[in-house]
Amino acid sequence: MELALLGGRPVRERPYPSWPDYGAEEAESLLSVLRSGSWGGYNEKVEEFEAAFAKLHQVAHAVSCANGTVALEVVLRALGIGAGDEVIVPAITFISTASTVLLCQGWPVFADILPSTLNLSPAAVEAAVTSRTKAIVAVHFGGQPADMEALRKIAQRHGLALIEDAAHAHGAAWCGIPVGNFGQVATFSFQAFKLVTSGEGGIILTNSPDLAERAWSYCNQGRRKGRGWFEHYSLGTNYRMTGFQAALLTAQLAKLPEQTQRRQANVAYLRSLLRELPGLRLEDDDPRVTSQPHYLVTLRYHREQFGDISRDLFLRALAAEGVPAQPSYPFPLYRNPMFRRENLPAWARGQTPPQPYESLFLPESERLCADGIWLEHHLFLGGSRDVEDIVAAAKKISQHAAKLRPHEGSLSALPKP
Numbered sequence: 309m310e311l312a313l314l315g316g317r318p319v320r321e322r323p324y325p326s327w328p329d330y331g332a333e334e335a336e337s338l339l340s341v342l343r344s345g346s347w348g349g350y351n352e353k354v355e356e357f358e359a360a361f362a363k364l365h366q367v368a369h370a371v372s373c374a375n376g377t378v379a380l381e382v383v384l385r386a387l388g389i390g391a392g393d394e395v396i397v398p399a400i401t402f403i404s405t406a407s408t409v410l411l412c413q414g415w416p417v418f419a420d421i422l423p424s425t426l427n428l429s430p431a432a433v434e435a436a437v438t439s440r441t442k443a444i445v446a447v448h449f450g451g452q453p454a455d456m457e458a459l460r461k462i463a464q465r466h467g468l469a470l471i472e473d474a475a476h477a478h479g480a481a482w483c484g485i486p487v488g489n490f491g492q493v494a495t496f497s498f499q500a501f502k503l504v505t506s507g508e509g510g511i512i513l514t515n516s517p518d519l520a521e522r523a524w525s526y527c528n529q530g531r532r533k534g535r536g537w538f539e540h541y542s543l544g545t546n547y548r549m550t551g552f553q554a555a556l557l558t559a560q561l562a563k564l565p566e567q568t569q570r571r572q573a574n575v576a577y578l579r580s581l582l583r584e585l586p587g588l589r590l591e592d593d594d595p596r597v598t599s600q601p602h603y604l605v606t607l608r609y610h611r612e613q614f615g616d617i618s619r620d621l622f623l624r625a626l627a628a629e630g631v632p633a634q635p636s637y638p639f640p641l642y643r644n645p646m647f648r649r650e651n652l653p654a655w656a657r658g659q660t661p662p663q664p665y666e667s668l669f670l671p672e673s674e675r676l677c678a679d680g681i682w683l684e685h686h687l688f689l690g691g692s693r694d695v696e697d698i699v700a701a702a703k704k705i706s707q708h709a710a711k712l713r714p715h716e717g718s719l720s721a722l723p724k725p
């Protein structure tokens with residue numbers, strides 16, 4: 309059968325389940341806030357949602373906020389990260405994990421990932437610790453918990469704070485313990501693509517009442533819980549989540565456990581089918597990961613198994629067959645334009661960064677940017693047929709790859725999916 313990119317019939321014409329997924333529960337919950345007349349951050353739904361999210365993760369305190377970026381900024385401030393402090397972050401993550409360190413006038417120090425988990429390599433973290441290091445931010449990339457036991461040991465040995473950036477990892481667990489319990493504090497995002505979403509939103513989880521109080525106060529213009537509306541005890545800002553966000557999130561959160569199970573079953577099926585397709589590999593199945601919500605399913609592309617066609621051409625052909633997939637980050641975070649000297653904040657331009665960001669080369673992070681493919685979580689919310697179509701489309705491309713090779717240099721001339 310001809311490849312769809314070259315005019316043939318696609319493997320699949322039905323769309324995959326879309327995201328966000330919502331129904332009558334979201335509508336009803338939103339309407340209840342609308343009718344209450346209390347639309348802001350002091351609507352009772354906000355505290356209700358905080359309690360439900362904390363309970364799901366078995367953590368004592370939750371502080372909701374406007375988004376996952378400010379959640380990170382708030383915890384860094386609450387931990388006292390400031391001028392000249394170094395914070396170790398993975399090179400494979402979204403900008404906020406590192407940019408919030410700069411916002412606090414600290415330096416992000418990038419460490420490489422482990423190819424088996426796509427998360428911080430504990431050995432690389434150990435090697436990056438200096439006398440100025442104050443914290444480690446472990447990202448649970450794609451929903452896969454990082455090796456928190458090893459990272460916790462390093463943090464304890466050097467007296468560092470350990471922060472979990474769990475923006476991808478709602479409901480994830482490691483050795484039976486939910487994320488949010490491994491460091492001093494964890495942050496989550498409820499941005500539009502996330503597994504639990506209100507379009508924008510964030511939350512901070514911690515077992516430390518003191519950290520929770522400081523974080524809450526910073527998000528509430530320096531107020532203290534139970535004190536007067538016009539009494540402000542420290543410098544803060546308004547990063548509150550609204551009642552409408554909490555209404556959506558309450559309805560979304562109720563669906564997370566069942567959706568996680570469905571995604572886990574579908575990804576396990578994908579893993580079994582990929583055994584017959586050596587050109588696409590999933591990261592290792594780690595028995596210590598006891599709940600993986602699969603925010604992103606990362607495949608490693610081996611071009612030699614696909615007639616040596618480039619990853620981008622493969623992705624175009626895959627999309628034409630009816631399977632939407634994306635290349636991973638275009639470059640490790642340290643090569644993002646923001647880390648060029650001229651784009652750093654004014655205070656940083658006059659100083660020497662702890663790492664030469666522009667010439668850094670962390671091999672595993674570089675490799676992932678070159679061969680990583682992302683399948684988004686909602687592709688795994690359907691049935692087994694949806695999974696079979698991914699593999700059928702990839703097999704079809706591998707069988708006919710030779711026909712695509714002549715098009716390598718003229719991707720822009722090919723029909724757009």
Ligand SMILES: Cc1ncc(COP(=O)(O)O)c(C=O)c1O
Nearest residue numbers: 375376377402404475497498499
């Ligand atoms: C790993 C990671 N951390 C933090 C964030 C920031 O979250 P937000 O977009 O809610 O500000 C994101 C967003 O995608 C993320 O992927």
